[in-house]
Amino acid sequence: MRSAADTLLLERWRAAWPEALAVWSKFTRLRDPALCTSRVAASKEGLSGSFAMIRLLDQSVVVDLPLVTELGLTDYALEILAHEIGHHILAPGSAGDQFRLLARMRRALPTLEQHAPMVANLYTDLLINDRLQRHASLRMADIYRTLEQRKVDDPEKKGSGAVWTLYMRIYENLWQLPKGELGGGEADEALDTDAWLGARLIRVYANDWMMAAGRFATLLLPYLVNDTDALGPSRYFHDTRDAARGCQTYGAQQIEDDEEGGAVHPVHDARISGLEEEEPAEAAPAKGQGAGQLREPFELGEILKASGINLSDHEIAIRYYRERALPHLVAFPSRPAPESDEPQMEGLEPWETGDALDEIDWLQSVMQSPRPIPGVTTVRRTYGREPARVHDAVPVDLDMYVDSSGSMPNPQQRISYLALAGAVIALSALRAGSKVQVTLWSGKNQVMQTPGFVRDEEMILGVLTDSFCGATAFPIHCLRKTYAGKRERPAHILMISDDGITTMFDDDELGNSGWDVSAKALAKAGAGGTMALNLDRDWDNGQPSKWRQQIYDDLRRARREQGWDIHAVEQFEDLLAFARAFSRRNYGEKNEQPRPLA
Incomplete structure (x- = not known):
């Protein structure tokens, strides 16, 4: 049962919402805030620890009114609501910008990446609060004064660490307040200098805050190293901790040009310190980083988890390879609209x-x-022509076998071009109307397969992005069972592996020759077979070592006797070019000119 005091508080905060929106613009529109009158209600909204939070998924603001009351902040409805709106309007503003912000923070906090979400929260709070205090004349400083006074009145409260002291000193510099007025502990000259640099950073990069994110994290880094409870006092302000929960993850893979170069101390930025007449050039991206580069799957996973995305490593890998594959897929097939031969009377x-x-x-x-x-x-x-009946071509299904032995990378940790090539080809086949069966294999009894030929994208990518990293033994029984009966539609068999693929010609568990199983499978599939193998490009003409001679002889025999189309890729990275050409040749438009497969 809600008390009269709770009802009155709720009405006061609701009445403050329109004014809080107008602080940013009279055109600002957000859904009404979730003002929770109990801790249980706040927990159901996903709010815990902090007295307020935002959700970028549905552009929402959530406030824990009991905690607000406990902290003595009930009179600051306008300030708190305007601050939360600022996270939607200014920083981070969107899930994509939250991912970008955390990526820059993590790069600037080596070995302390776990602090990136809170450091990012403190940074965006500075940007928002400075604008509200100076331009909207809101009482943002009084909120910190109130919290500091409560800490002073409670003797059991711990003293502030260096990080919180630095953070409060930055506000005091921004708003020209006496040192220590907003709280924090004792400060030396070095800390005061860093606080001045932090305030300068906020002002200089107020309209380009993403660029300065790494600089702010670098400023806090030495204090985080020595402060064991560095971010404890800020726990009530962590309102963006799970801001991106439930959001789409597109756009988080790209490493921006200035991302690594932004992880410099503000004292080395002439725009902030004024120590140099000209701003020094940004640090050049390290090899493999910067312009046009993409993150590894594990790195993407850490950024998403820090943003509140609650996905397993496998689920993140599925999203990672889907997004990377999309630019390389064949175009959606266009349906022709032919006209009938006989003219039809119209009127x-x-x-x-x-x-x-x-x-x-x-x-x-x-x-x-x-x-x-x-x-x-x-x-x-008068006569006209009407559309004729369209006769759809029978699509060719795809039966793909991907090597996951110890020589192959784990797709959930490092980029696997086998998985990426498989994703490009499989998703292109789905676009063309085909069904796909994927078999991931490694050693004996290490096999994962889709339940037959399916059109479920999630299921297909789920198999492609799993990993065994075991021995090497091709699952001949899977090939045998797939083509044991008659097929209704033709299928193309695709092998992605290295020289371990020749284990498919060994005898199976029933004593059948792998050569016979392979030949029967190709005959019943009806649309041929291709092998994309990590081999020397001149494997067919060079002089291999004795142990490779038998492998190459088997491959030549497979090509000669059974018609396997064998393509050598010297580096796994070359599989992407192969996948693009293969997809366009087999699943692209008829008038599309595919590049050569090799």
Whole structure:
């Protein structure tokens, strides 16, 4: 049962919402906030620890009113609500910007990446609060004064660490307040200098805050190293901890050009310190980083988890390879609209003097008037063409076998071009209307397979992005069982592996020859077979070592006797080019000109 005091508090905060929106703009529109009158209600909204939070998924603001009351902040409805709105309007603003912000923070906090979410929260709070305090004349400083006074009144409260002291000193510099007025502990000259640099950073990069994110984290880094309870005092302000929960993860893979170069101390930025006449050039991206580069799957996973995305490593890998594959897929097939050969009558129109005499429809003219008057009662027929029936071509299904032995990377940790190539080809096949079966294999009894030929994208990518990293033994029984019966539609068999693929020609568990199983599978599949193998490009002409000679002899025999189309890729990275060419050749538009497979 809600008390009268709770009802009154709730109404006061609701009344403050329109004014809080107008602080940013009279055109600002967000859904009404979730003002929770109990801890249970706040927990159901996903709020715990902090007295407020935002959700970027549905552009929401959530406030824990009991905790607000406990902290003595009930009179600051306008300030707190305007601050939360600022996270939607200014920083981070969107899930994509939250991912970018955390990526920069993590790069600037080596070995302390776990602090990136809170450091990012403190940084965006500075940007928002400074704007509200100076431009909207809101009482943002009084909130910190109130919290500091409560800490002073409670002797059991611990003293502030260096990080919180630095953070409060930055606010005091921004708002020209006496040192220590907002709280924090004792400060030396070095800390005061860093606080001045932090305040300068906020002002200089107020309109380009993403660029300065790494600089702010670098400023806090030495204090985080020595402060065991560095971020304890800020626990009530962590309102963006799970801000991106439930959001789409697209756009978090790209490493921006200035991301690594932004992890510099503000003292080395001439725009902030003024120590140099010209701003020094940004640090050049390290090899493999920067312009046009993409993150590894594990790195993407850490960023997403820090943003509140609650996904397993496997689920993140599925999203990672789907997004990386999308730019390389074949175009959606267009459906032709042919016209019928026979013209179809559509109606009548007046026949006028000067038109061809044989165009007159005398029957229809006489029906209009028994005495035809040229140009008045005479009519003629009009004809058109209607769309003909479209006959769809029978799509070729895809039966793909991907090597996951110890020589292959784990797709959930490092980029696996086998998984990426498989994703490009499989998703292209789905676009063309085909069904796909994927078999991931490694050693004996290490096999994972989709339940037959399916059109479930999640299921297909789930198999492709799993990992065994075991021995090497091709699952001959899977190939045998797949083509034990008659198929309704043709299928193309695709092998992605290295020289370990020749284990498919060994005898299976029933004593059947792998050569026989392979030949029967190709015959029943009906659309041929391809092998994309990590081999030397001149494997067919060079002089291999003795132990490789038998492997190459088996591959030549497979090509000669069974018709396997073998493509050598010297580096796994080359599989992406192979996948693009293979997809366009087999699943692209008929008028599309595919590149050569090798």
